[in-house]
Every structure is written in C-alpha cells, then in structure tokens.
Amino acid sequence: MTSLSDLPIRDDLRGKTPYGAPQKVVPVALNVNENTHPVPADVAADIVARVAAAITTVNRYPDREFTELRESLSKYLGHGLNAENLWAANGSNEVIQQILQAFGGPGRSLLGFDPTYSMYPLLAAGTGTAWISGERDADYELTPRTAVAEIRRHDPDIVILCAPNNPTGTPLSIETIEAAYDAARGIVVVDEAYAEFMPDGHPSALTLLPGRPRLLVSRTMSKAFAFAGARVGYLAADPAAVDALRLVRLPYHLSALTQAAANAALAHSDEMLAMVGEIRDQRDRLVRELSRLGYRPYRSGSNFVLFGGVDDPRATFEALLAQGILIRVVGISGHLRVTAGTEAETTAFLDALAALGRPASAGSAVTAGAATLPVGSQS
Template sequence: MTRIDDLPIRDELRGKSPYGAPQLTVPVRLNTNENPYPVPEPLVRRIAERVTDAARSLNRYPDREAVRLRTELAGYLTRTTGFPLDHDRVWAANGSNEIIQQLLQAFGGPGRTALGFDPTYSMHALISRGTGTRWVSGPRRPDFTVDLDVAVATIREHRPDVLFVCSPNNPTGTAVAPETVLALYEAAQEARGGAGALVVIDEAYAEFSHRPSLLPLVEGRPTLVLSRTMSKAFGAAGLRLGYLAADAAVVDAVQLVRLPYHLSAVTQATALAALEFADTLLGYVEELKSERDRVVAELRALGCDVTDSDANFVQFGVFDDAAAVWQRLLDRGVLVRDYGIAGRLRVSTGTRPENDAFLEAMRTVVKDLENDRHDRTDRNEKAEDNR
C-alpha cells in the first residue's frame, strides 16, 4: 500500500498530519468550538428565499467581487465595533482559513517567513507550510499570554514577512491587549527595515470576548489585517464564510491570488441572509458568554486550573494524564478536545443542558481521580509498613 511519504510531496509536508478533531457520535459533543444553537427557523426560511432567487441564475457565474456581501459585512463591522468601513476595505472567502491562505499566497511563499506564538491556531502553521512559507514558532508565558520582550526579540531574530496574532487565542482563549498588538506591529515593521511585514490579527472568536474588537488598530497601518469568520458567532460553521478588514490595498493584493469566482452564488446568498439576522444571532452569543463564564467558575470550584477565556471555549487542567481524563469524560458521553498541551484539555461552550452534562461528568471524574490518589497513597503506605 502506498504511503503519503512514498509520494514526491514537498519536504516540508513530510511527516505532518492534516488538521482535524475526532468526530464521534456521543450525546454531548464539545470539541470543535461550534455554536451549539441551530439556525433559527425564520432565518432558515430567509436562506431558502435567497437561495431560491440565486438558483434562478446558476447558469451564470456569481459576482466575482461579492460587492453586495462585502458591503453588508462592512456595515456589520461598522455597527458592532463603531469603526467605519467601506466595502473596499473588506474581503470575503470560503472560511477564515481561505482568508489566511490567500494572505500567505500574496505575502508569504518560498523564501519568506511566517511567525506565530504557540500554542495557537494550528492552521496558521499548516497553511504556511502549504504555501511554501517557512514557519517559526515563538513562545508564550506559562500562563499562555504573550511575553512582549521575548516576542519582540523573536521578531528581530527571524524578521517575519507575516506575523500572526490570534486574539482571542485558540486553543487557550486568551486575548491580547491593544498595546501589545501595536508593539508587535511596530517591532515587525522595524525588523524589516521600517515597513513591509504583514501582521494578521485572527479574531475568529471576537464576538465572545470581554474586550472590544481590535479593528480600530488597522487605521493608518496599511499592513495590519484583521480576520473574522461567520462560523462561530453566526452559528454558520457549515456555511464556510470568512472575511478580513484591512487597507484597500491589501484587498487588492489578495485578489491577485484568489481563484476565479471563488464564492458561489449560494454561499453569498446564505451569508447575506445570515447578516439580516445578526442581532438575533448575537443574542445567542450573549447566552454563550454567560454560560462560558459559568463553566469557568464551576471548573475552578472543582479545583481545576482554568485559563481566562475570551472565546466560546475553555482550557482547563492540570491533569497528570490529560488523555485519561479525556477518555473518562468520553465514557460518560461527553467529547472534549485533547489537543496536545501537557496536562490540559479544552471544552467548547454548549447549551446549558450540554454544559450541565459536562460539569456533572467532570464532578464524577474529579471525584474518581481523588479516590484513585487516596488508593495509591494507601497502597504505598501499606507497602512501606510491610518493609
């Protein structure tokens, strides 16, 4: 049987694994940061209306520049952040991953470097390698925040062409302060002789944050880009619609590498319908924020170490064997994410009943772990006495 590494793939892809999380059939699935609320029925009907209209002209290519959609996205950002934008400063693609890919195709590539601060969204590194861009992993503090002094030193050493700042960060949930982002932006420009480094703020989870959006920072900074998605706050993971806000010149640049007619007429119609219901969908976001904060408080009451979260998920631990805790939760019908950070797991925020089920399972697991520790202690003491 032929293996991937038997094929003549590029060297930087050898030994790598595709992105993905286990998809198991369990009562409570809280491992992929999806919005747990189904699309409301009025929106379902509106999507059907818009898609029906779009279907009547499927013999024609869609609007290549998606001007109407970009205009509505600009309006959404303007209304929710207070920062005015026109459509020429917004671009849309098939998920924020395609936004990242287009940015790396335009500003990265062979002989160029991208840098991020791990642990962070693993697709930044994966897409960098996929576009032939060298990836450099910068460190974080033990509390998963960015150490500005160390970060600046790393930027000066590697002089990245593209710098990723994920805020709120996935998988830790930590947000980055505006002054830190500005310092990183300035350091990246200085490292490349005063200008030329593209800095991408990944705000996929921005609507769930306790903090305001970092969007106003793009003003007057032509190589600062903010990336968003409709997958999370809009509950539209199946839609695959991401977008960016930046200087109009950046929008022009990514159009040099985008595929022709990359956004289907059906995708554009569905996204436009969802934007009509933005206020309703953001109401669900407020419920999820409240539930996330409740989960944080409950986990801490159980003695877990919980990272402050500005996203729709929570990182928690610290466990001697995180994989074993993951399995114990799964045995109780709850699927969370084991993503490789020693001693820690990540749980997405679900509906209140789903969160209740997770917390009840955690109470049982914590109690079982405590009993196991007592049993080991007793066995060790008895063994010592029998010497």
C-alpha cells in the first residue's frame, strides 16, 4: 500500500500531521468548544424553510458576493460597519487561510503567541508562510509591552492575536491590540471566535477598525450561535482588505444552502445568543469548582476553561472518557481543557473528576487558582 511518504508532496509538508481532535460518540462531549445547547426549535424551523427554498434554485450558482449575508452580518456587528466591510467563508479557518493566501506566502511570515490555536501554524504551512512562535507573559497573559517586543524582535509580515486566546481562554486587552497594530508594519489579525462570551461592555477590536486599514477582525458563528456544523466564519475590515481576499477565494465558495442557513440564524440572533449567559455561568462555575477540587483554572473570557495541577493529563483524560466524558488534552504539561456545557453536562464532568480524587499538587494549586477567577465572574 502506498504511504504518504511515497508521494511527491512538498518538502515543507513532510512529517506533518493533519489537525484533528478525537471524534468519539459519548454522552458528554466537552472537547472542541462547541456550544452544546441545541438550536431553538422555531429557529431550526425557519432555517429548514429557507434552506428548502434555496434547494429549488441549486441548479444555478449562488450569489458569488453573498450580498444578503454580508448585509446581515454588518447589522449584527454594528459599529458603523456596512456590507463592504464584511467577508465570509466556510468557517473562520478558511477566512484565516484566505488572509494568509493574500498577505502571506513564501518569503513571508506569521507571528503568533504560543500556546495558541493549533491551526495557525498548520494554515501557515499550507500557504508556505513561515510560522514564528512569540512568547507570552506569566499565566498565558499578553501585555502590550510583550506583544510590542516580540513584534519588533521578529518583524513579521502578519501578526495574529487570538482574543480570547485558545486553548488558554485568556482575554486580550484592547490596549494590547492597539499597541500591536502600532508596532507592526503589516497585517494584524484579531481572531475573536469567542468574543460573545466576554463580559458585556468589554471592547471588541471592532472598535479599532476606523483608520486602521491593516487591521482585520475574524469571527465565527460556530460558537455562540451554536452553528459549528454549518461552517460559517466571517471577517470585518477595511473594504480594501476585503477586496484582497477576493483575489484568492475560490469562485462561489459559499453555497446557496450555507448562505440561506446563516441568514436565517442571524435573523434570530437575539434568540440564538440567549444561551450565552448560561454558558458564562457554567464557565464561571467550572472555575470555582475546579479550584475547590485542587486544580488551577486560568482566567477565561471564552466558553471553556484551561486548568493545571493535573498530575497525569492522559490518564485523567482516559479515566473520564471511560465514564463517557470527553475533554481535551492540549499538549501543555500538567493541563487539560474543558468546554462549558449545559448545567447537566458540567455537573457530570465535575462529579466524575471529583470521583478521581484530588491532584497530587492540591495545596499549591488551590493557592495559585485563587487569583484566576475569570473575567466577568458571576459568583
């Protein structure tokens, strides 16, 4: 049988492995930061009706510019944005890939701040863009001073900031984003996939867009909108940056069915986002209870919690999996990550973890965790 190594793939792709989290059918899946709440029945009915209508014209290509969707997204985001400021693709990963195709490539570089979203270096590799790993501050924070120092040290063509950061959940201040933009000579991408889970009133990078044509803000409908299976990501930027993405996008890259489903969901945005408050509550509950159990949860503005103080992450992962609970090994020594699910799912995880016994470093972990309550904690 032919193996991958037998094929004439690019030299820079040899030895690499594709992205992938474990896909297992379990009662409680809390490993990939999905919104585990179902789409409300009335919203689902409207989505089905609009997709059914779109089916009648699938013999024709869809609107190449997905005009209605861009208008819907601009209304949802506000901030004085219009359709010319918006772009969309099949998930925010494709949005970021298109950014790298347009502004990266051979001879150019992308700077991120590890640990961060593991797709960034993979997307860089796929586009021939050099990946540069920048440093963070203690507890996975990123201050303006550190961000600027790393940008000046490496002089990248593109900087990507994950806000809040994945897999750590760490919020990113607007001051850090502003400082990074001022220090960078090229494109600055702010990945706000989890922005809706930040506390009300926390400023988005969208507020910085006016007068900053090199700033691109990426978002997704996968998380807060419970739309992971629909694959809809989008971006807000200066119209010139949007035009740059047109140069590399595939023709008719968003299907008529995708456009119809996304427009229906956005028409019910208030109802779709009603579950965000409950998810925040469960996230904050995870922080409190993980600390009580002797682990070290980190500050989180997302829908998940990274926690340290785990003596053997793989063994803990397997023990929970044996009970039908799937969480995430993220490759950080002594740490695991868990998504904030429904109240019942969160209870099942916490009860199962408690039954495994306290971590070996319980005493020190409790002390460290006392200073790591999440942003917007509703205790």
